Amino acid sequence: MTTVCVHGLGYVGLPTAALFAHNGYDVVGFDVDERKLDRLHRRDLTLGEADLEAYIVEALEEGTLTPSATVEPADVHLICVPTPLDFEAERADLKYVLSAADAITDVLREGDTVILESTVPPGTTEGPLREALERSGMRAGEDFYLGYSPETVLPGDILHELRANDRFVGGVDEHSTDHAAALYEPCIDGTVHRTPDATTAEFVKLAQNAYRDLNIGFANEMARIARDYGVDSRAAIALANRHSRVDILQPGPGVGGHCLPVDPLFFAHDSESLDLIYSARRVNDGMSQYVADILEAELGSLEGKRVAVLGVAYKANVDDTRNSPGLKLAQTLKQATPERALADGGLALDTRVADPLVDDESLDLVSVDDAVADADAIVVATDHDVFRDLDPAAIRGKMRGNLLLDTKGTMDADAWTGAGFDVVGL
Ligand SMILES: NC(=O)c1ccc[n+]([C@@H]2O[C@H](COP(=O)([O-])OP(=O)(O)OC[C@H]3O[C@@H](n4cnc5c(N)ncnc54)[C@H](O)[C@@H]3O)[C@@H](O)[C@H]2O)c1
Numbered sequence: 538m539t540t541v542c543v544h545g546l547g548y549v550g551l552p553t554a555a556l557f558a559h560n561g562y563d564v565v566g567f568d569v570d571e572r573k574l575d576r577l578h579r580r581d582l583t584l585g586e587a588d589l590e591a592y593i594v595e596a597l598e599e600g601t602l603t604p605s606a607t608v609e610p611a612d613v614h615l616i617c618v619p620t621p622l623d624f625e626a627e628r629a630d631l632k633y634v635l636s637a638a639d640a641i642t643d644v645l646r647e648g649d650t651v652i653l654e655s656t657v658p659p660g661t662t663e664g665p666l667r668e669a670l671e672r673s674g675m676r677a678g679e680d681f682y683l684g685y686s687p688e689t690v691l692p693g694d695i696l697h698e699l700r701a702n703d704r705f706v707g708g709v710d711e712h713s714t715d716h717a718a719a720l721y722e723p724c725i726d727g728t729v730h731r732t733p734d735a736t737t738a739e740f741v742k743l744a745q746n747a748y749r750d751l752n753i754g755f756a757n758e759m760a761r762i763a764r765d766y767g768v769d770s771r772a773a774i775a776l777a778n779r780h781s782r783v784d785i786l787q788p789g790p791g792v793g794g795h796c797l798p799v800d801p802l803f804f805a806h807d808s809e810s811l812d813l814i815y816s817a818r819r820v821n822d823g824m825s826q827y828v829a830d831i832l833e834a835e836l837g838s839l840e841g842k843r844v845a846v847l848g849v850a851y852k853a854n855v856d857d858t859r860n861s862p863g864l865k866l867a868q869t870l871k872q873a874t875p876e877r878a879l880a881d882g883g884l885a886l887d888t889r890v891a892d893p894l895v896d897d898e899s900l901d902l903v904s905v906d907d908a909v910a911d912a913d914a915i916v917v918a919t920d921h922d923v924f925r926d927l928d929p930a931a932i933r934g935k936m937r938g939n940l941l942l943d944t945k946g947t948m949d950a951d952a953w954t955g956a957g958f959d960v961v962g963l
């Protein structure tokens with residue numbers, strides 16, 4: 538039986554380990570975080586995706602997936618470790634990838650395959666990763682196989698996308714590409730595309746996320762322009778999308794998560810040709826200030842006002858707050874009352890933040906009821922289903938004011954207007 542060692546059991550590595558374990562491979566999951574391994578041994582999974590949790594637990598129960606605190610020799614090593622970006626330097630921090638490579642070097646045998654799945658700047662597999670692995674004394678493409686295959690699953694729908702998405706696989710030579718592709722082919726329903734080389738596969742991953750960030754940036758710019766013309770941006774976008782060659786995404790309070798605000802900037806690692814990519818980042822990052830400006834315009838002034846921000850998960854129906862637009866908006870609002878006004882005896886803006894899906898003591902969250910109590914305005918920053926179930930009349934009864942600023946276009950505007958709200962969107 539082919540043995541696989543997965544390095545890094547996070548959002549990407551754990552589902553991937555389970556995928557291989559369910560498809561006839563004998564999988565060891567290695568992570569440097571012993572608490573994570575402990576939780577896996579106790580079957581304590583909190584991924585927020587029930588079908589995925591069941592799938593992982595099944596692999597653990599069947600013994601085809603074994604969590605391990607040591608790196609084991611294996612026919613295949615899959616690297617799924619973090620690749621943070623140093624925003625100032627615009628350089629990816631490859632220390633986790635290189636430390637995984639060092640660990641692999643200790644157990645690497647002739648004929649083994651190493652595949653990097655983490656998102657990285659183009660050239661990482663052919664360059665630093667290859668160099669680190671060849672310290673074993675073996676040559677990539679000759680003594681062992683080396684390739685890159687990006688993960689493209691959408692958080693919120695990971696199990697389905699893990700099996701359904703097409704995959705891109707590029708090796709440092711043709712044999713490496715073939716070995717890596719043959720590994721994934723029996724496990725997924727999507728097509729495995731062989732890319733000309735590893736660098737192209739790395740590039741494709743970044744292109745996908747940069748394109749999505751750009752498209753959302755365009756939608757956000759449309760929303761700003763539409764407001765200037767008194768046009769409903771979402772209605773206009775829906776109509777524009779009726780054209781078979783137009784597919785504009787939706788405006789919102791910013792682009793959050795672990796990937797879209799970060800990955801496009803990986804292109805800057807060894808290129809100075811970025812332009813639109815920076816513009817999209819600027820537009821998307823500017824949305825929290827834009828939403829704060831709309832709020833101020835609608836309320837007349839922010840001084841002494843109470844605002845409820847609903848939603849700090851970075852997107853609908855997840856509990857992940859990394860690069861959260863809702864948190865950034867709350868932060869922007871907290872800094873919104875000018876010091877001058879405060880010095881003149883003015884009152885600061887009181888912002889209260891709620892998200893029933895997020896359980897994080899460091900965030901100072903309150904319940905939705907507490908957030909809206911005596912509030913002048915509600916700003917919806919995440920399109921969770923639970924917010925659509927809120928009762929507008931009951932909420933109106935608790936509030937001082939009647940403004941609903943729905944940045945995601947998710948609430949039933951007629952129902953909220955009917956309950957006495959002024960509903961404003963992006
Ligand atoms: N989260 C996503 O939706 C997503 C999707 C596609 C690609 N990616 C990319 O996949 C990579 C992993 O992301 P993630 O979200 O799974 O990260 P994560 O933080 O959830 O998990 C990474 C895991 O790696 C472990 N780790 C760190 N160094 C290690 C080492 N040397 N050896 C073994 N384990 C180590 C950490 O303890 C952690 O458990 C990143 O490059 C990310 O950009 C993420």
Ligand SMILES: CC(=O)N[C@@H]1[C@@H](OP(=O)(O)OP(=O)(O)OC[C@H]2O[C@@H](n3ccc(=O)[nH]c3=O)[C@H](O)[C@@H]2O)O[C@H](CO)[C@@H](O)[C@@H]1O
Pocket residue numbers: 656688689690691692745746749753786787788789790791792793794795796797800851852853862
């Ligand atoms: C190309 C692509 O599809 N990549 C996906 C992406 O996953 P993600 O979860 O980060 O992506 P999104 O769901 O797009 O959310 C991001 C933010 O954009 C906001 N948004 C979204 C749509 C819209 O119309 N208007 C918006 O404003 C949303 O609220 C949220 O804040 O990266 C993963 C890791 O690389 C990939 O694996 C995964 O395939």
